[in-house]
Amino acid sequence: MNGRKFLLDNVVWILIIVFSLLAGVLNPFFLSEGNLQNVLVQATTLGVLVLAVSFTLLIGEIDLSVVGNLVFSGMIGAYAMQEYGAHWTVAVAVTVLTGTLIGAVNGYFVSYMRMNSLIATLAMGLFLQGAVLGATQARTLVIADEGYAYIGSATIGTWPIMPVALFVIYLAAHVVLAYSAWGRNLYATGGNRRAAHAAGINVRRARLGAFAASGFLAGLAGFLYASYLGGVSVTVGSTTLLYAVAAPVIGGVSLLGGRGRVLGMLGGTLLITVIQTGLQLINVSAYYIQMIGGAMILLAIAVDAFRVRGEEQGSV
């Protein structure tokens, strides 16, 4: 029974191993050091977005504006350097601050004005992406500043340093969510909002805080992405948002709020990245990659539903 529970809780890591071995058999390059670097670099931006969405899932809401937030705050940072000659450190601060403010606005909408988070953040995301489209006329903003681009391009030996950012951010998120009063208040609010309120937790502030944190992380992702690409482009893959929502669920974060571990979020991110790169390397036609990705997500979530069903027998 406990063995079964352990297996189900860690199904994402098992899937990563199984899929990696499979891809490795079909194309040995998949298991090379070079591809491992590639996977980790690819996982960095997605991973930070996954965290952003997860913070809102933990309180039983959702933030669909993270991709729009990413490009918009990235653009603001780029403009700060191009138009105002800001130092790259200032530009990074401006990027992250923009993201946080957007998140706080989302939080105000949802927490204080009681707007539905699914629709409000969807609209916010459309608005932001549209704003970037209009402001840039769909042109890519090139970032030439070496300081700004450092984290996205520097290497130590042959190893890129970008994944270091991923692990540092995840470690910080783990500490905050597992050990801080602020983090536990999020879990309590997501687990039972009325009970959290009655226990004296400021539920509105906690909910606003979750969205602000989501915005902060989306801004951070905006910086990392711009740093990696050496510019800001409005054409972030259209599937990125889907993956950013699917990865936490694959990693065991409950859509109903109150449940989810940071390690699971990381697992979800890595599984999706491994599938994407793996399919490319084994020469699956690009036209099928999206389909297979969707099927894998369905499978992982089916396992999740199975796990939940085991806990809550009799529910419809």
Place this chain on the structure above:
Amino acid sequence: MRQSDRDAVEDPRREGEGPFAPAPTGRPVLVVDNVFKAYGPIPVLDGVSLSVGKGAIHGLLGKNGAGKSTLSNVVAGFTRADAGDVLLDGEDVSSLTLTARKKRGLHLLSQHSEIFEDLSIGENLLLPNLPRRHGLVDWAALHRQAGLLLESHAMHASSRRRAGDLNASDRRRLAIIRAVAGDTKLIILDEPTAGLAARERQHLMEWIEALTARGTSFVYISHHNDEVRQLCSEYTVLRDGKVAASGGAGSLSADGMARLITGSDVKEFRRVGAAAPKPPVVQIAGLCFPGGGPIDLTIGRGEIVGLVGLLGEGPQELLRALGGLLPATCGQVLVDGRPARIGSPAHSLDTGIAYLTHDRIGEGHVASMSIAENLSLGNWPRQAGWAISRSGMLDRVRRARAAMDVVMDGPDQEIRRLSGGNQQKILLGRLLERTPAILLLDEPTIGVDVAAKEHIHRLIDDATKRGVAVLLIAQDPDEMQRLVDRVIVFSKGRIERSLSAEGLTVDAIADAKSLREKP
């Protein structure tokens, strides 16, 4: 001749033999044969057998965690047993689904009455088989059929009314008629009278009894032993997943029943209140809130004041307003002479006003969090300002365990795994950790077994010895009489009168309630 309950304890498998033949007429409707069920390593049902006669009301008794809910879930088909059979009218239904069992006339009505609030009573009764004409709902026929059903079950309400507008006892009636309406053989009723006033309970019970005349059988789960003794013709007591006793209900005394349920003698706690006048702790002056006020009330140090009144007539609303869960629209509250902010639970708690909800699951605990976290929720022991001190949380668990005798696997166990009584102790412990000036207790022993109930009474009394004042709401007049120093009677949102020491009898409290129940 009947065997004494003592013999029944020593030989738990006597049903179906001699004087215990449980079916008054012919073969039993329901037979549960040697059922086992375990969650993880812990057996919840450990070889349970029982049988229910045709037209009988079979009382199912036991503490929280004794296995009553699991047994009803196994019988109704919500869960599969690991071993053993369930026979309905001689047919083995053990491997049938919930829906298939319903079709055969076996229903489970849980505590939360399952009605569609936004649909009419008529739709509630006939779903999912609404009468149709040309593929569309035939409303005239629907209300005609529903009206007949209501009439034949002695329920006086228009089938066109919105079901959500019914009062609590009529909701239960509606849910029961819904289940009885088909060709129903057996209905399991889980705490059908929970949350109802005394008179309503009585009416509902008589109404249920009348239904057995049609040959419908009931399994009746209740914490109220007096209900079972009054209503049931046969009974089974579960303890730790085993049948502790069973037989005809008439033979049991109230004490005997309580003893069978807990497995040991439970001594009823009775508070000895101090007679001396007490210095005031909380002064309420002209307090208004949605549903009541203005209220003036002074509560002294270590005093327990009982609040009596119908649902919606003031007592609960006053407690919720004081606790910060309802907005106070005028007036003020002084705690230890200082004006208190009561705009939110956080403010109330900070000024020493601690509210314990009657809705443990909805508003009390966070089910997905651990015992330790639930005990410290909203009041985290901190280190370095931001982090939660694990050792601080464990200290509190240790204190709660020592003072309250909470049965648990460990501090990191999820709170939903605990029995209702132990969950309630944790919630009370959370409030006591804040060393409040006043405790607002809204049904502190709701859904709690006999032993835990007495323990909670003692904890409340202990708190008053430390000077904590208490406002108490309790449905059971007997429970209230044993605990309170005086009683305040509410009517239509205002204080109508108070009963002090000499007038404080169980009857007087019950009367104060039932007077309010007249239209």
